[in-house]
Amino acid sequence: MAEQREGCYPRVNGEMIQSQQYNGAIVSIVGKLVTVDTLQASDGTTVSVDTSQIEGGLINNPDMVVEMIGQVADATNVTGFVVRELSVDTDLDLYNQFLALQHSPTYSQYFPQTVVGISSS
Numbered sequence: 001m002a003e004q005r006e007g008c009y010p011r012v013n014g015e016m017i018q019s020q021q022y023n024g025a026i027v028s029i030v031g032k033l034v035t036v037d038t039l040q041a042s043d044g045t046t047v048s049v050d051t052s053q054i055e056g057g058l059i060n061n062p063d064m065v066v067e068m069i070g071q072v073a074d075a076t077n078v079t080g081f082v083v084r085e086l087s088v089d090t091d092l093d094l095y096n097q098f099l100a101l102q103h104s105p106t107y108s109q110y111f112p113q114t115v116v117g118i119s120s121s
Contacts, residue, residue, distance in 0.1 A: 014045020065090035
């Protein structure tokens with residue numbers, strides 16, 4: 001696993017998690033909790049989430065867009081540490097477009113890597 005600077009979490013979507021480029025990294029993923037253990041990421045990909053480490057549990061509102069900070073276990077699983085409710089009207093398509101720009105080499109000078117040794121795709 002590459003070294004990760006404390007307090008820095010790459011913003012990713014489900015496809016980026018499936019690439020296994022972020023295995024072992026702590027990341028931020030935005031989407032909707034469709035069940036207590038499944039997150040539909042901003043790109044529509046479903047990711048299995050382990051929420052057992054989240055204090056206070058979860059209130060599952062399938063309309064609420066959330067940000068989850070957690071550690072990527074493998075291509076389809078994230079262990080969540082923190083979940084923040086964003087809103088019911090967050091534009092996930094726009095957010096996913098932002099991720100594409102953020103991870104584009106064209107804009108790397110504006111969005112430095114937050115995980116040392118892991119290249120952006």
